[in-house]
Amino acid sequence: MPIIEVNELVKNFRTFRRRSGLWGSVKDLVNRKYQIVRAVDHISFSIEPGEIVGYIGANGAGKSTTIKMLTGILVPTSGSISVQGLVPYKQRYQHVKKIGVVFGQRTQLWWDIAVIEALRLLQKIYEIPKPDFEARLKKFEEVLGIADLLNIPVRKLSLGQRMRCDLAASLLHNPPVLFLDEPTIGLDIAVKSSIRDFIKEINREYNTTVILTTHDLSDIEHLCRRVIMIDHGRLIYDGDLKSLKDRAVGRRRLLVDFILPIDRTGLEKVLAEYPVEMESNSPFHWEFIFDRKKVAAPEIIGQLLSKLEVKDLELENPKIEDVVREIYQQGRPAAP
Ligand SMILES: Nc1ncnc2c1ncn2[C@@H]1O[C@H](COP(=O)(O)OP(=O)(O)OP(=O)(O)O)[C@@H](O)[C@H]1O
Ligand SMILES: [Mg+2]
Structure with missing residues (x-):
């Protein structure tokens, strides 16, 4: 009751x-x-x-x-x-x-x-x-x-x-x-x-x-x-x-430190088959943003590790703040 x-x-x-x-x-x-x-x-x-x-x-x-x-x-x-x-x-x-x-x-x-x-x-x-x-x-x-x-x-x-x-x-x-x-x-x-x-x-x-x-x-x-x-x-x-x-956070973010510097063109070649966006403020550090429904994190990580020298990487967990911000901004109903 x-x-x-x-x-x-x-x-x-x-x-x-x-x-x-x-x-x-x-x-x-x-x-x-x-x-x-x-x-x-x-x-x-x-x-x-x-x-x-x-x-x-x-x-x-x-x-x-x-x-x-x-x-x-x-x-x-x-x-x-x-x-x-x-x-x-x-x-x-x-x-x-x-x-x-x-x-x-x-x-x-x-x-x-x-x-x-x-x-x-x-x-x-x-x-x-x-x-x-x-x-x-x-x-x-x-x-x-x-x-x-x-x-x-x-x-x-x-x-x-x-x-x-x-x-x-x-x-x-x-x-x-x-x-x-x-x-x-x-x-x-x-x-x-x-x-x-x-x-x-x-x-x-x-x-x-x-x-x-x-x-x-x-x-x-x-x-x-x-x-x-x-x-x-x-x-x-x-x-x-x-x-x-x-449900709300389809987007995930993978942070990677490389041993050797790498530019966008180089990375685009390595990740040509994967739907990811890339951001960087240093050629040693890149962030990959992707939709988890389209591509799984282990696939991207596997590809990077097999082609490049990776020093460190971190997969960010969705933060509740991001979820809520996303929903507030879009103001759309999340399907029940
Ligand atoms: N006594 C009132 N007279 C006129 N409008 C009001 C009154 N109380 C609230 N409102 C309006 O109703 C809406 C909802 O207000 P409410 O205070 O319930 O929001 P809230 O979710 O508690 O917000 P907050 O997070 O800022 O506390 C707002 O647009 C507010 O301006
Ligand atoms: Mg209130």
Whole structure:
């Protein structure tokens, strides 16, 4: 049974379009012109309990808008959402008790009070029994390293410190579903990695379902087996990370150092039968770019080794960054 079901979800925003100049402003006062922006465009997916799903897409793709609808902050224009059997924007009170939310761009905590006071307030709001509260707090102190931060007012925390406290706050009531919108934005490597470990541990221990948006694709590689990618509000990929890589990156790159210098004409002769492109910034070092569907790396390597003196070679593995850049740039749906 899916824990989250989204069906043909649509969100339109009506935005006010300003006209330029003074006369434009006067006209705007009298007769406002509106424009409809479709931020989410007929998206459907379902998520099983215990999954960690990466929800990715370029800036403005509609990720935060989706998360806001899933968490009940925004009302969909059309389509349906069910999270743990509830309709988020209709049953907000019951819904928020069963989810955790972190928006990396802004804190959920109260700015002027100490972290521990904020956590105690949340304990009251969520009606968390004292022993549970104490036990979880202890765990978060350990795993997120927040013990020293508890008595500091939220406004005095650094971004990384605040983010760790925000995560603790979002999980105090042990929600079965956790929404994270850019939880690692602007964080240093060490904090990023402790946050990733924490998410992994929570998922393992409590089988928490996690939806995560991020622009840091190494977050995705560390945490998510499944990826949902959206582009201009539309779903363009839903599947496992590995197939996404395999499918999208047809192009591979082979880097070769030669013992003796060689020019393009010489190489073109050696590789005449193989469909490869060549690039170089030195006659000792060449890079061969080829489509793995047309030619296999061992064939090219074999040919080079048999005809030329090779000092070193390296076959680059497709990087998730390249895959995603390729897809964002082309904006085309990857076939499911
Ligand atoms: N409250 C709003 N009013 C009008 N338009 C909005 C509003 N919120 C978002 N949009 C528009 O909807 C689109 C999707 O925005 P959204 O914030 O969901 O993108 P995103 O994928 O989260 O991007 P980012 O990676 O930059 O966070 C954008 O074109 C944005 O300008
Ligand atoms: Mg966003």
